[in-house]
Structure formats: C-alpha cells, structure tokens
Amino acid sequence: MEKREPTDGPNPRIVVIGGGTGLAVMLRGLKRLPVSITAIVTVADDGGSSGRLRTDMGMPPPGDIRNVLVALADTEPMLEKVLQYRFRNGNGLAGHNLGNLFLAAMQDITGDFTHAIQEASRVLAVRGRVLPSTDQEVTLGAEMTDGTCVQGESRIPLAGKQIRRVFLEPEDVRPIPEALVAIQEADVVVIGPGSLYTSILPNLLVQGLAEAIRESQAKTVYICNVMTQPGETDGYTAFDHLEAIHRHIGDRLIDTIILNNETPPAAILRQYAEEGAAMVQPDIERLQAVGCRVWAENLLQYHGVIRHNANRLSKLILELTR
Structure with missing residues (x-):
C-alpha cells in the first residue's frame, strides 16, 4: 500500500x-x-520485580510499562523518584519497585491490566496513551x-x-x-x-x-x-x-x-x-x-x-x- x-x-x-x-x-x-x-x-519481561509480580499475581510484567508511564508523565521530580524507587530492605519488599507495586494495585482494583494502565495514566497526567502489545x-x-x-x-x-x-x-x-x-x-x-x-x-x-x-x-x-x-x-x-x-x-x-x-x-x-x-x-x-x-x-x-x-x-x- x-x-x-x-x-x-x-x-x-x-x-x-x-x-x-x-x-x-x-x-x-x-x-x-x-x-x-x-x-x-x-510485556515479555520476566526478571526482577516484574518477574516476581508476574508469578505472584498472575499479571503481565509492569516494568517496561512503568518506565514509559514515568517518561510521559507530567509529574514533579520527587514523584518520579518515588515511582522509580526500589526497596532495598524488607521481607518480601526488597527488590520490588514502587511503581510496579502501584500498577499491581491498580490491576487489583480495576480487574484488568489495560484498564489499570489507563487509570494510572490519568493519575500521573500522562501525555499520550500507553498500551501493552x-x-x-x-x-x-x-x-x-x-x-x-x-x-x-x-x-x-x-x-x-x-x-x-x-x-x-x-x-x-x-x-x-x-x-x-x-x-x-x-x-x-x-x-x-x-x-x-x-x-x-x-x-x-x-x-x-x-x-x-x-x-x-x-x-x-x-x-x-x-x-x-x-x-x-x-x-x-x-x-x-x-x-x-x-x-x-x-x-x-x-x-x-x-x-x-x-x-x-x-x-x-x-x-x-x-x-x-x-x-x-x-x-x-x-x-x-x-x-x-x-x-x-x-x-x-x-x-x-x-x-x-x-x-x-x-x-x-x-x-x-x-
């Protein structure tokens, strides 16, 4: 064509x-x-925090989605640091990324990963749309x-x-x-x-x-x-x-x-x-x-x-x- x-x-x-x-x-x-x-x-990632959430919660891995949401977000620098924060300590928390946990919570609330991304985009004032492949x-x-x-x-x-x-x-x-x-x-x-x-x-x-x-x-x-x-x-x-x-x-x-x-x-x-x-x-x-x-x-x-x-x-x- x-x-x-x-x-x-x-x-x-x-x-x-x-x-x-x-x-x-x-x-x-x-x-x-x-x-x-x-x-x-x-959504093919299977390592680190994303891989653990994929296994534990049966959800698509959120890591790449998180990075794109943060890149397109109209947020304060501190909020970006929070979303990219990786826990160093804590039983079960160590190694997890806070932004990944945020998306996991959004999926639990909405019942759907694509819908969770849409709601997260609204919360973060994302400039554009983010979709899983x-x-x-x-x-x-x-x-x-x-x-x-x-x-x-x-x-x-x-x-x-x-x-x-x-x-x-x-x-x-x-x-x-x-x-x-x-x-x-x-x-x-x-x-x-x-x-x-x-x-x-x-x-x-x-x-x-x-x-x-x-x-x-x-x-x-x-x-x-x-x-x-x-x-x-x-x-x-x-x-x-x-x-x-x-x-x-x-x-x-x-x-x-x-x-x-x-x-x-x-x-x-x-x-x-x-x-x-x-x-x-x-x-x-x-x-x-x-x-x-x-x-x-x-x-x-x-x-x-x-x-x-x-x-x-x-x-x-x-x-x-x-």
Missing part, C-alpha cells in the same frame, strides 16, 4: 513501539513536542545458532551464545484492539530504540501487529541503537539489525532508518569494550541498497552511559511528520 504523506496539522499521530530504557529516553523528548503519542510496550501471558524464547533454546527474556542475553531467532509462547498471542487501531490511524510508526531481541521483536512477533504496520499508510521508522548489546547483538552493524527484523517478520516494513554516525570518544569506547559492547557501525550504503531511506546524525549523549540525545531524536521524528 502506498504510504500517505503525514498530516500538516498541529498534532501528528505517532505510534512508538518497543520497551526498555531507550524507548523511555526518547519519549521524554517527544512529549515536549506538539504530537499525539501512543506507546505500544512489550498484548494482554495475554506470554514467554519469550530464543533459539541459538548451536541449536539450543533458552526460555525467558532475562536469561537470553546471559546465555553467551549467538541468537538465531526469538519466538513467543504461545505463538498465537494477539494484540489488544486499541493497538491495532492506533497503528491504523498513525501518521508515523516508530520502532525502537531498544534491545533488538528482547524489547523490539517481542512486540513485532505478536500476531497481527507487524501486519497492521505493513498495511497501514503510516511511514515506518526504525531507530537503531547506538551501541551493540552483549549477548544480543555482538558485532552487529545497523544493517544487521534490519536484517534480523526481516528474518523474523519479513521485509517491506521499514521505510526509514535513523542512526547515529558520530563516534564516541576513545575513552568511552574503551569503557564499553570492557563490557563487550561497541559502536553500531552505520553501514549506510547497504541499508540504501535494500530501499531504506537513511537519516544519519550525531545523536550521542553521554552521562555515565551512552544514550540517544532525546531532543535531537525527537526533532528528527517530528520532521518526518511534515
């Missing part, structure tokens, strides 16, 4: 898909701009290149092996209807940034979600990570990230790729190398050869760790809506 030109109106409709810290960082910049945001967030219980698995399989999102990067593919169990998990409607009505769909195999693909593998993006008239943008992730994308270039997406859900999904082309200082690269990470190389010609439009910019921001510069990235996304 031919992609429509995005609206020239004051509030272009942007759907962002992913999870993890990278998505939350970008949303902090995007919420300051005159756009209408819907965030579709992974599915409201069904789902487990992420990975098949490695040596033929072994690893079950559980938190265990996959720790396996120390090269990933051939990831998959969901059950495979026929369906997206919530609101997510499909948001994609259908979007001017731009933004995928990432975030962990390729454990934050981005778990959303795209939800049956019907990638198809909805492909059938939508929205322009589709993939934001490539700045650094490789040990245990997931070791040695990956920008093209390798795109190829992994194609391998899982087919091509003709992504129109534009935004990537960083600025090399971090040598001292920072050495610091990351000690942890097994390196800069994702922007192999632009290979991306263009498969029909992708490439926007390569200096998107670096460093405050102890390398992140995308949220303001620069958000302005690039807004430019795509004009």
